[in-house]
Amino acid sequence: MTPPPSDSPVGTLHILGVGPGDPELVTLRAARILGQAPAHAFFAKRGRTGHARSIAAPHLNPAAEELRFEYPYTTELSVEDSRYAEGMAAFYDSCAATLAGRLAAGQDVALLCEGDPFLYGSAMYLFDRLRPRFPVEVTPGITAMSGCWSRALAPMVHGDDILSVLPATMPAEELAAALGRCDAAVVMKLGRNLPKLRAVLDALGLTARALYAERGTMPGEVILPLAERDDSPAPYFSLVLVPGRQGAR
Ligand SMILES: C[S@@+](CC[C@H](N)C(=O)[O-])C[C@H]1O[C@@H](n2cnc3c(N)ncnc32)[C@H](O)[C@@H]1O
Known part of the structure; x- marks a missing residue:
């Protein structure tokens, strides 16, 4: 040219x-x-x-x-x-x-x-x-995360709450430290990292609050409590939401 x-x-x-x-x-x-x-x-x-x-x-x-x-x-x-x-x-x-x-x-x-x-x-x-x-x-x-939390009807952060966005590829200790420092979190890029993420959330007592979202806002969307999701590899379009404190104070 x-x-x-x-x-x-x-x-x-x-x-x-x-x-x-x-x-x-x-x-x-x-x-x-x-x-x-x-x-x-x-x-x-x-x-x-x-x-x-x-x-x-x-x-x-x-x-x-x-x-x-x-x-x-x-x-x-x-x-x-x-x-x-x-x-x-x-x-x-x-x-x-x-x-x-x-x-x-x-x-x-x-x-x-x-x-x-x-x-x-x-x-x-x-x-x-x-x-x-x-x-x-x-x-x-x-963003995918806002599409997913809207579909999940999951209010994420109130007031001065801290929201962290983390890749599930992080080592377990770093994930635990980061999750321990925030009130709410979005964990992206799940792939084969679900068992590791689940273990970290279990140790922090957060699994009961966590939601799994797959293909959010798309045909074939899946949104369920993380506790109901098995540990098989997650597809590319998936993330985990950990909403902050529940309801207004
Ligand atoms: C390369 S990042 C791109 C993020 C994108 N730029 C955004 O603003 O959301 C890809 C990651 O986004 C997440 N993702 C993208 N679309 C999604 C959807 N519809 N439902 C669930 N997760 C999604 C997945 O965690 C995936 O691994």
């Missing part, structure tokens, strides 16, 4: 949070930008549609160019393997280069992100790479 003259206007990268799953939880602003953007980009696992792409489907400009960024790994390499970090960095470099080509040519691009883009979102890796060179606008999204 011929580089544009240096005084040509560049496009804007719109990083859009599309919410936790229900397309009705896409904000009016994200829907407007999605309907107008001449190109949209999304991440997807190999062989999958792409979660953010599925959520955004009813709002997309049918004439838009579609840029699919397929993750190089699913489970082939452990995140601890140094080749994983190198491979992911090269992947994000290549995604950023693809977007940079469109932006430098003056085209706006919408980058879709499940939930809110700045909460554990892959879009942040492209933000870091492109922000120094191009205008970027970020549209916040409803």
Whole structure:
């Protein structure tokens, strides 16, 4: 592609949070930008549609160019393997280069992100790479945790309560210390960590309060007391809520 003259206007990268799953939880602003953007980009696992792409489907400009960024790994390499970090960095470099080509040519691009883009979102890796060179606008999204606690009808924090958001990948001692310092918690990225999390919550006397939420706000949603969930691996779209003190004081 011929580089544009240096005084040509560049496009804007719109990083859009599309919410936790229900397309009705896409904000009016994200829907407007999605309907107008001449190109949209999304991440997807190999062989999958792409979660953010599925959520955004009813709002997309049918004439838009579609840029699919397929993750190089699913489970082939452990995140601890140094080749994983190198491979992911090269992947994000290549995604950023693809977007940079469109932006430098003056085209706006919408980058879709499940939930809110700045909460554990892959879009942040492209933000870091492109922000120094191009205008970027970020549209916040409803997070998975707020989608889940709304569906669970679980008020989370009152007054001066402290809420912690923790990845279940933390070592048990660190999880216990963090949970011991807060009034309410959301534990994400459950995977194979449910037995460890349950043991920590049991030791802190918190299991009776904890809720398990899977595919919150989506078809196939499961919300139940953690005590009723077995210890088999949790699917990707799942989290545990530990609501704070119950009811108003
Ligand atoms: C990479 S993080 C993305 C978080 C997202 N940016 C947000 O604002 O919620 C992915 C984690 O979010 C949680 N998650 C995302 N969507 C969910 C849903 N609909 N129901 C339950 N958990 C969900 C899971 O814990 C999953 O491991």
